[in-house]
Amino acid sequence: MTDHDNDETLEDLPLDALPLDAWHRARGARMVPFAGYEMPIQYEGIVAEHNWTRESAGLFDVSHMGQLLLSGPGLDAAVEAVLPIDLSTLKLGQQRYSLLLDDDGGVLDDLMVSRWPDALYLVVNGATKWDDMGTLREALPDDITLNYLDDRALLALQGPKAAEALARHATGEYPLSALTFMRFGRFRIAGHDVTIARAGYTGEDGFEILLPADAAAEIADLLCAEPEVQPIGLGARDSLRLEAGLPLYGHDMSPEVSPIEAGLIFGINKRRRTEGGFPGADRIIREINEGTARKWVGLKLEGRLPAREGAEVFSGADPVGTVTSGGFSPTLGAPIAMAYVAAAHAAPGTALDVEVRGKRLAATVTPTPFVPHRYYRGS
Amino acid sequence: MTRYFTDEHEWIDVDGDVATVGITDYAQSQLGDIVFVELPAVGTSVEKGKDAAVVESVKAASDVYAPITGEVTEVNPALEEDPALVNSAPEGDGWFFKMTIGDSGQLEGLMDAAAYKDFVASL
Numbered sequence: 251m252t253d254h255d256n257d258e259t260l261e262d263l264p265l266d267a268l269p270l271d272a273w274h275r276a277r278g279a280r281m282v283p284f285a286g287y288e289m290p291i292q293y294e295g296i297v298a299e300h301n302w303t304r305e306s307a308g309l310f311d312v313s314h315m316g317q318l319l320l321s322g323p324g325l326d327a328a329v330e331a332v333l334p335i336d337l338s339t340l341k342l343g344q345q346r347y348s349l350l351l352d353d354d355g356g357v358l359d360d361l362m363v364s365r366w367p368d369a370l371y372l373v374v375n376g377a378t379k380w381d382d383m384g385t386l387r388e389a390l391p392d393d394i395t396l397n398y399l400d401d402r403a404l405l406a407l408q409g410p411k412a413a414e415a416l417a418r419h420a421t422g423e424y425p426l427s428a429l430t431f432m433r434f435g436r437f438r439i440a441g442h443d444v445t446i447a448r449a450g451y452t453g454e455d456g457f458e459i460l461l462p463a464d465a466a467a468e469i470a471d472l473l474c475a476e477p478e479v480q481p482i483g484l485g486a487r488d489s490l491r492l493e494a495g496l497p498l499y500g501h502d503m504s505p506e507v508s509p510i511e512a513g514l515i516f517g518i519n520k521r522r523r524t525e526g527g528f529p530g531a532d533r534i535i536r537e538i539n540e541g542t543a544r545k546w547v548g549l550k551l552e553g554r555l556p557a558r559e560g561a562e563v564f565s566g567a568d569p570v571g572t573v574t575s576g577g578f579s580p581t582l583g584a585p586i587a588m589a590y591v592a593a594a595h596a597a598p599g600t601a602l603d604v605e606v607r608g609k610r611l612a613a614t615v616t617p618t619p620f621v622p623h624r625y626y627r628g629s
Numbered sequence: 630m631t632r633y634f635t636d637e638h639e640w641i642d643v644d645g646d647v648a649t650v651g652i653t654d655y656a657q658s659q660l661g662d663i664v665f666v667e668l669p670a671v672g673t674s675v676e677k678g679k680d681a682a683v684v685e686s687v688k689a690a691s692d693v694y695a696p697i698t699g700e701v702t703e704v705n706p707a708l709e710e711d712p713a714l715v716n717s718a719p720e721g722d723g724w725f726f727k728m729t730i731g732d733s734g735q736l737e738g739l740m741d742a743a744a745y746k747d748f749v750a751s752l
Binding site (some may be wrong): 292532580 | 652660662664665667683685686687689690712
């Protein structure tokens, strides 16, 4: 028995321990190398953890992600020269999805940008954070300060019962319920100052909690003592985001694709789509106007056999694309995938085939998310 | 009936001139939730140490190797409907296939239950 696993195991580098390393092991997690760290892939089992998150609330340790703080004179203009974001519409307390692009418009990373008082707070992918810091440092003027917040941990509490569980512990100037999707605020949990954003990577309502690394175990224990909350590993994080139609950097997007091909036009804010002035703008504006030769799509497969990253997509005898992420959807009880296909075959409802170990599996182009989002946008 | 184990975590039960093959409880616990099992066609010749089946967990696909050389005579029809049998009864109802024994000498290189238990403990 041998895995065909192809995760980003950086096996030639020594692995670092995250603040909750011992905490995960004490809870029976199976640890695997991921993004240069030892991370929990699962505790009880991926499907059980997946379903628990959809029905109750799951606690994810995402401390491998890079937390960066940018500050300095002329900050907004400097950052707009690097990211295709419109900072004039990003108010204090708001968070927004953005993209780090190379000069050809290829995707170097996807990230979140939050407006803090006198600073912008960025969360970038763990596997790319060192490169991102290099790219940002090189592109930003010298008087913009870039702080890497490596003394912080990041926890995500996700699921329909996340709000009620977290509200028992988070106190602040206003109640947690005042936060809507993609807003954040300062709160206190067990005497520690934390920043809580209503956001996540599962498609469920949920929160991301930025906290001091030395308080992470205490706060994780506190949250997991709530009957609604269980710890969830990276395995379920992947199956949840796949169902939610959320792309994963390094798989569904890369320097080889533009955000327009990747269906990430929402990461290019409206004003910037005409004004440009960010890396790769020429190509991206051209693609917005003229379309792209290939497009990112969701696929639903017949049967039970999942198609994984790298599987070829066919229309009849013609190869028309490649799967970039795929797996078995516990919620739908069926295999689902994300793929790049030629634009002529990208319309929802298009019948295609995916080849897995020489077998052709029937697939249908399907709008994403595969499982509806349940973000909290206010009552 | 004698049960042997491989260092790739397959088990093989020998009953006369027919052998039954599956994966061990340790293997299923490492794979996690199994969602699909791809079994060889009846009549397929399989070779010791070579691919014979594929198990798909939520996370990944894994090869299952033939513990010995022989010909597949029967596959477990229950796995098509209920691949999770491999998780719940890996060394029982979750068997993969039955095969002929091409060379009974190949069994001698495999582990017995006690040796396999020690082997897993050493991992």
